[in-house]
Amino acid sequence: MKFAFIIHPIDLEDITKRIKPLRLFPGAMAEGIIRYLPVFKASEITGVRSPSAETEGWFIACPLTSRQMLGLPIDYVTRRIIEAGKLAERLGAEVVGLGAMTSVVGDAGITIANNLDIAVTSGNSYTVFTALEGACRAAEFMGINLGRAEVAVVGATGSIGSVCARILAPRAGGLILVARERHRLERVAHQILNDTGVVPRLTTDIRDALKGADVVVTVTAAVDTVIEPSYLKTGAVVCDVARPRDVSRRVAQVRPDVLVIEGGVVEVPGDVKFHYDFGFPPKTAYACMAETMILALENRAENFSLGRELTVEQVQEIGALGHKHGFKLAGWRSFERALSPSDLENVRSAADKKRS
Numbered sequence: 001m002k003f004a005f006i007i008h009p010i011d012l013e014d015i016t017k018r019i020k021p022l023r024l025f026p027g028a029m030a031e032g033i034i035r036y037l038p039v040f041k042a043s044e045i046t047g048v049r050s051p052s053a054e055t056e057g058w059f060i061a062c063p064l065t066s067r068q069m070l071g072l073p074i075d076y077v078t079r080r081i082i083e084a085g086k087l088a089e090r091l092g093a094e095v096v097g098l099g100a101m102t103s104v105v106g107d108a109g110i111t112i113a114n115n116l117d118i119a120v121t122s123g124n125s126y127t128v129f130t131a132l133e134g135a136c137r138a139a140e141f142m143g144i145n146l147g148r149a150e151v152a153v154v155g156a157t158g159s160i161g162s163v164c165a166r167i168l169a170p171r172a173g174g175l176i177l178v179a180r181e182r183h184r185l186e187r188v189a190h191q192i193l194n195d196t197g198v199v200p201r202l203t204t205d206i207r208d209a210l211k212g213a214d215v216v217v218t219v220t221a222a223v224d225t226v227i228e229p230s231y232l233k234t235g236a237v238v239c240d241v242a243r244p245r246d247v248s249r250r251v252a253q254v255r256p257d258v259l260v261i262e263g264g265v266v267e268v269p270g271d272v273k274f275h276y277d278f279g280f281p282p283k284t285a286y287a288c289m290a291e292t293m294i295l296a297l298e299n300r301a302e303n304f305s306l307g308r309e310l311t312v313e314q315v316q317e318i319g320a321l322g323h324k325h326g327f328k329l330a331g332w333r334s335f336e337r338a339l340s341p342s343d344l345e346n347v348r349s350a351a352d353k354k355r356s
Helices: 013-017 022-026 028-035 066-071 074-091 110-114 126-141 159-168 181-198 206-210 249-254 289-296 314-324 341-355
Strands: 003-007 040-049 054-061 096-098 118-121 151-154 174-178 201-203 216-218 237-240 261-262 263-269 282-286
Touching: 003 074, 003 289, 013 028, 013 261, 022 028, 028 159, 040 074, 054 074, 074 096, 074 110, 110 118, 118 289, 126 159, 126 216, 126 237, 126 261, 126 263, 126 289, 126 314, 151 159, 151 206, 151 249, 159 174, 159 181, 159 216, 174 181, 181 201, 181 216, 201 206, 206 289, 216 263, 261 341, 263 289, 282 289, 289 314
Parallel strands: 003 054, 003 096, 096 118, 151 174, 151 216, 174 201, 216 237, 237 261
Antiparallel strands: 040 054, 263 282
């Protein structure tokens, strides 16, 4: 069974470095031009091979930036994503994954699935699984006992954020939920209380929430960064699952005592060739891409991880299937580069020094 995965430029620079003539135009004009570019096959993906199955697929490009995905009329953006899905159908894919903002707009993939004749997934369940696995390992490395730690989930009312909060609630010493709308936070908190007996703290003030947080999982749908260097506690672990990123690059420049990792980066089994440079080392991909591959390897042409409500059961199921097929965390990355053992030791040493 074959798959496809829909990608799009995160920002204008992401597309002008590939289509160089666009650099000749002012930013707003260049964005206006790319809005009318057709969807296209960006590359063929080969060599995805697990112990029990193999698959291949395609990257399909929908040429709208993150800002356009969120700022243009929803009907227009949805129609462009459906066009990309239709191209995936014509190429022979039986399941298509929604990358970055394509999984956020509108009703989070439901309308897109209703307009395609192939299965659709956002990849969010495996993103959650790998992000939490990475955050927990990073906390252990930094000497943080999760059972006693203050854990903050930023963007806790979204599909990824809310299921992260539900999974972390019984594991954390204390849980803080952060989002822009108080009434939506209250709904998530009520569900957590019913499921786990845990009463999380709620706030719309991100700076206040993070000042005491030992571990932060952040997954907003914001176009611009929302976490600045001064917000974070010494020795904190921040798992940034969002694309575009939630954490300001200034954190890497001025806070050597904080460990920021990218959420959901995995090693793909087999001799995989993406034939497309999205900034990762060979054989590694975002977990949302990997979820699409896992479903193809399982021959499961069914919708998965759609809408605003993911379940804990979905996360556990796709995590087990990923393990079965040989997908695993690909080490830690921070701001688009791999962290070496010496990088990690430097962060831990800086935190210890600042605390002493």
